[in-house]
Amino acid sequence: MSNAYDELREAAELAAAPRRAPERPLVRVDLSTSSIAAEADRLWEALTPLAAARDADLVRVGTLGLSWLEPVVEVERPGSGAVVYGPVRPEEAAAFLEAALGENPAEDAAAWLIGARLPSPGVAPLADHPFWAPQQRRLMRLMGVIDPESIDEAIAEGAYEALDRAVEMEPMAICDLVLAAGVGGRGGGGFPAGQKWKFLLGAPGPSKYLVCNADEGDPGAFVNRVLMESDPHLVIEGMAIAGKATGSDYGFIYIRDEYPLSIARMQLALEQARERGLLGKDIFGSGFDFDLEITRGAGSYVCGEETGLIASVEGIRGMPKIRPPFPAQRGVFDQPSNVNNTETYANVPLIVNRGANWYREYGTESDPGTKMFSISGALERPGILEVPFGMGMDELLLGCGGGPPDGYAPKGIQPGGPLGGLLPASDLGLKLERPPFTERGVLLGSGGLILFDERASAVDLTKYFSEFCEDESCGRCTTCHGGSQRLVEVLERILHGDGREEDLERIGAIDKTLQNANCLHGQFTPYAVRGLVNYFRDELDVHIESKRDPAQVAPGLIRYLVSDPQSAALREAQAFCPTAAIVERPAAGEPAEDGDAEAAAPTGMPDLMIDDARCIRCDVCRELAPEAVRVEDRVIELLSVV
Amino acid sequence: MERFAGLLEQLPRQQGEMLRALHLAQEELGWISRDAIRLIARHLRVSEAQVYGPATFYAEFRHSPPPKTLVTWCSGPSCRVVGGDRVRRIFEAEFGCRLGENTEDDELGLWLGQCNGTCERAPMVWVNGRVVGPLTMLETVKLARRLKDGEDPIAWPRRPIKIAPATFVAAEQVYGAEHGSGHGSGASSEGTGQ
Structure with missing residues (x-):
C-alpha cells in the first residue's frame, strides 16, 4: 500500500468513525429512487427534528434492495446491533422512533420490524428472511450501509484500495487477472471483459477512451441505478482500474436521463474523488492520470447498444453503426475506446483486491461470480438482490420474490428486457446463467426479470x-x-x-x-x-x-356486462366511470301490472346497464361492484370473408 | 432566453456538448424552441439541422411547451402486467386527450414515460415527476379528477404497498417460542398491511 493511500484511509476512518462504531444511536434512512417514490424524503424531514431531540444521528444511505418495504429505516444502537424496519410512513415517524429507540424495540416496533442486519437481542436476523437468505452480497456489500454521498465512509470501508494496488501493476497483468476471473459483460453479452481490455491496450494511442454504459434502457431492469445510487465509488474505482489496464486516461459515464438521482450522486462522487486526488493527475504518486465525465442521456433505448452509445456521447443521434470497426479500433471521436456495463466495471475492484480464485468461488463455468438481479412484476416481494450465477430462477422469483400475490399462478417470465423474449412458467427451474437461456431462445440480459401471472396476456x-x-x-x-x-x-x-x-x-x-x-x-x-x-x-x-382472450385483457376482445342491474354498489360506481358508460336501461314501456311484479325493482330504480360503445374496459366498475359486473368474451361475428 | 444564452456561452464549443446544450435549453426554457436550436447551432458552430437531428431523435426533448401539470404514464412491462394499460385509458378518458398530448388549454398533459425501476409501485404514474402508485383503477379515476380540479399532487399520501403474509422464517425457529410472538414480519404484516 502506498503512503498516499494509507494517509487517505486513516483520515477517512477517523472521519467516518461516528458512523462505523457509533457511540449514540444511528438512524439510517434509505434515500434512493425507490424509497423516495415511497416518500422517504418526507420521512427524512419528519425524522430530522425527532432524531436530534433523542440524541440520535440521522444518516442517509443507499438501498438494501427491499424495494417493497420502502421506506426502509435501519436503527443501529451501540451494543445492540442494527435492526431494519419498514415501511415507515412519514406520518408514523414519531411513533416509530419512540418505539425503535425505546426499551424493547422488538415488541414495541414490531409493526415495522423486518430483521436484524447486525445481531440484536430478540430480533430474527435479516439473513433468515427469504429475500435475503440465498444472497451473496459482494457488489452490494456496502449498499444500504454507507452514505453514498460520503467518500469518507466508502474509503473507510475499503474503496480505492484496489486502485492503489492497480496503479503499481502492469496493465497486461490487470487484464490477465480480470480475464482469469472470467468476468463477462454484464449488459448481457457476456464477452470477457479482460479480453476486451486487451484489444484496447493493444490499440495505438495517444487518446483512448473508456465508456461506462449506464443507459440501462431495459424496462424492469434497475441494477445500474441501484449501483450508482448506493455505492457510486465502486463504479468510479472500477473504471479507473480499467483505465490503468488499457492505457486510457479518460472516460465517459453515460447515464440515462430517467435516473436523475444516479446522475447527481455520480457527479458528487466524481467531485469528491477529484478532491482526494483519486481522479486527475498522478494518482497515488504513480504517474497514472485518469479522469471521468458524465454524459446525460436523453431517452433513447438504442443508445444502450455500444456503437449507438458512442454516437450519443459524441453528441449526435444515437444510431448504431455496423461493426467492424469495433470500438477498440474506432470509438468515441474516432479514437480507440472500450464500452462496458456499469456492473462489469463495479466487479473489477473486488477482483483486484481478492483475486480471480476468490471471484470464481461462486457462479458457474460459463458465468463466474455473482450477479445483481432486479425482480418485479407479479411478485410479493419485488426488489433488487445479488446471487451467485447458476442459482435456480424459481429460487429467485418464487423463493426470494415470493411468487405472484393473492394466490395467482405464475404464467411466464420476461427476462432480459424487450429484446429478451418470453419464457413459460415451466421454465422457472432454469439456472441463472447464459447458456440455458440461450438454448431456450431467450436472453438472460442485464439482470431484469419480470414474472407475470395468469391475469396477464x-x-x-x-x-x-x-x-x-x-x-x-x-x-x-x-x-x-x-x-x-x-x-x-x-x-x-x-x-x-x-x-x-x-x-x-x-x-x-x-x-x-x-x-x-x-x-x-x-x-x-x-x-x-x-x-x-x-x-x-x-x-x-x-x-x-x-377471437377470444383467455386472460380477458385485450379491450377489443372482451366486454363488460351488468349481472345485477339493481346493485347499490354499481349505482355508486356510476359516478366513477370515466366515460359515464354505466347508464339506466331505457324503460321498455309501462311495467306489467301483475306477472312481473316480483321481478320489478324493489328500489323502484331503473335497471343499470353498460353502454358498450362508451365502455373503455378500465375495470373501475368491477373493482367497486365485483358482484354486479362480469367480463365476457365479446362475440365477434366470424364472417367468412372470401 | 437571455439567461439561457448566457449559460450556453459557458459551454465549450464542441460537438460533444450537444446533449448538454439541449438539456440546458430544456431546463431553462421548458422545451426546445426554434430559437434555442438557432442559438445552440451558432454556439457549437454547426448547422441548425445538426442540432435539430439530435433534438428530435431523443425522446426526452420536447418541441412544445410543457403542460402545467404533467402526468407521465409508465409504459413499462411490470406496470402492464398489473393493469397499467387500463390506467392509461382512464387518464385519456378523464383528460380528454390521447397519450403524448396536452389538453387544449395546456393545463394537463399525459405523456409516455419509460420504466425507471420503481416497479414495486406498479401500476404507477409520475405527477410532475413524483411517483404515484401503486394505483387501483378507482384511485386512478380520483387522481385524474383531482388533477383536473387543480389540486396539488404532492400533498396526497401515497398508499403503502401491501405486505406479503407471513412467509418469513418464524421467529420461534430462531429464538425459541418465548420470543416468538412479538416480532418477525408476521407481526409486521398485521401492523402495516394495507
Whole structure:
C-alpha cells in the first residue's frame, strides 16, 4: 500500500468513525429512487427534528434492495446491533422512533420490524428472511450501509484500495487477472471483459477512451441505478482500474436521463474523488492520470447498444453503426475506446483486491461470480438482490420474490428486457446463467426479470415489446423500423379479433427479414414474438381462431356486462366511470301490472346497464361492484370473408 | 432566453456538448424552441439541422411547451402486467386527450414515460415527476379528477404497498417460542398491511 493511500484511509476512518462504531444511536434512512417514490424524503424531514431531540444521528444511505418495504429505516444502537424496519410512513415517524429507540424495540416496533442486519437481542436476523437468505452480497456489500454521498465512509470501508494496488501493476497483468476471473459483460453479452481490455491496450494511442454504459434502457431492469445510487465509488474505482489496464486516461459515464438521482450522486462522487486526488493527475504518486465525465442521456433505448452509445456521447443521434470497426479500433471521436456495463466495471475492484480464485468461488463455468438481479412484476416481494450465477430462477422469483400475490399462478417470465423474449412458467427451474437461456431462445440480459401471472396476456405483452422496439428503432435500416411496424400491425390486428390463419406464417417471414437488420436491436426484435409462438402457442391460437382472450385483457376482445342491474354498489360506481358508460336501461314501456311484479325493482330504480360503445374496459366498475359486473368474451361475428 | 444564452456561452464549443446544450435549453426554457436550436447551432458552430437531428431523435426533448401539470404514464412491462394499460385509458378518458398530448388549454398533459425501476409501485404514474402508485383503477379515476380540479399532487399520501403474509422464517425457529410472538414480519404484516 502506498503512503498516499494509507494517509487517505486513516483520515477517512477517523472521519467516518461516528458512523462505523457509533457511540449514540444511528438512524439510517434509505434515500434512493425507490424509497423516495415511497416518500422517504418526507420521512427524512419528519425524522430530522425527532432524531436530534433523542440524541440520535440521522444518516442517509443507499438501498438494501427491499424495494417493497420502502421506506426502509435501519436503527443501529451501540451494543445492540442494527435492526431494519419498514415501511415507515412519514406520518408514523414519531411513533416509530419512540418505539425503535425505546426499551424493547422488538415488541414495541414490531409493526415495522423486518430483521436484524447486525445481531440484536430478540430480533430474527435479516439473513433468515427469504429475500435475503440465498444472497451473496459482494457488489452490494456496502449498499444500504454507507452514505453514498460520503467518500469518507466508502474509503473507510475499503474503496480505492484496489486502485492503489492497480496503479503499481502492469496493465497486461490487470487484464490477465480480470480475464482469469472470467468476468463477462454484464449488459448481457457476456464477452470477457479482460479480453476486451486487451484489444484496447493493444490499440495505438495517444487518446483512448473508456465508456461506462449506464443507459440501462431495459424496462424492469434497475441494477445500474441501484449501483450508482448506493455505492457510486465502486463504479468510479472500477473504471479507473480499467483505465490503468488499457492505457486510457479518460472516460465517459453515460447515464440515462430517467435516473436523475444516479446522475447527481455520480457527479458528487466524481467531485469528491477529484478532491482526494483519486481522479486527475498522478494518482497515488504513480504517474497514472485518469479522469471521468458524465454524459446525460436523453431517452433513447438504442443508445444502450455500444456503437449507438458512442454516437450519443459524441453528441449526435444515437444510431448504431455496423461493426467492424469495433470500438477498440474506432470509438468515441474516432479514437480507440472500450464500452462496458456499469456492473462489469463495479466487479473489477473486488477482483483486484481478492483475486480471480476468490471471484470464481461462486457462479458457474460459463458465468463466474455473482450477479445483481432486479425482480418485479407479479411478485410479493419485488426488489433488487445479488446471487451467485447458476442459482435456480424459481429460487429467485418464487423463493426470494415470493411468487405472484393473492394466490395467482405464475404464467411466464420476461427476462432480459424487450429484446429478451418470453419464457413459460415451466421454465422457472432454469439456472441463472447464459447458456440455458440461450438454448431456450431467450436472453438472460442485464439482470431484469419480470414474472407475470395468469391475469396477464402473453399476446398483449408481446405487442407491448414489439411496439417498444418499433418506437426505439433508430430508423437507419428499413428492415428494422419497417419490420417492427409490420409486426405491431399483425399483433394489433390479432388483439382486435381480426387474427388470420396466415398470421403465423407472416410473423415468421417478418422474423426472418429482421435478421438482416444492421444491429442487434433489429435482429432481437422478434425474440418476444418468437417466445409467444413457441411457448404461448395455445393462447395465440385462441386469439386467432376463436377471437377470444383467455386472460380477458385485450379491450377489443372482451366486454363488460351488468349481472345485477339493481346493485347499490354499481349505482355508486356510476359516478366513477370515466366515460359515464354505466347508464339506466331505457324503460321498455309501462311495467306489467301483475306477472312481473316480483321481478320489478324493489328500489323502484331503473335497471343499470353498460353502454358498450362508451365502455373503455378500465375495470373501475368491477373493482367497486365485483358482484354486479362480469367480463365476457365479446362475440365477434366470424364472417367468412372470401 | 437571455439567461439561457448566457449559460450556453459557458459551454465549450464542441460537438460533444450537444446533449448538454439541449438539456440546458430544456431546463431553462421548458422545451426546445426554434430559437434555442438557432442559438445552440451558432454556439457549437454547426448547422441548425445538426442540432435539430439530435433534438428530435431523443425522446426526452420536447418541441412544445410543457403542460402545467404533467402526468407521465409508465409504459413499462411490470406496470402492464398489473393493469397499467387500463390506467392509461382512464387518464385519456378523464383528460380528454390521447397519450403524448396536452389538453387544449395546456393545463394537463399525459405523456409516455419509460420504466425507471420503481416497479414495486406498479401500476404507477409520475405527477410532475413524483411517483404515484401503486394505483387501483378507482384511485386512478380520483387522481385524474383531482388533477383536473387543480389540486396539488404532492400533498396526497401515497398508499403503502401491501405486505406479503407471513412467509418469513418464524421467529420461534430462531429464538425459541418465548420470543416468538412479538416480532418477525408476521407481526409486521398485521401492523402495516394495507
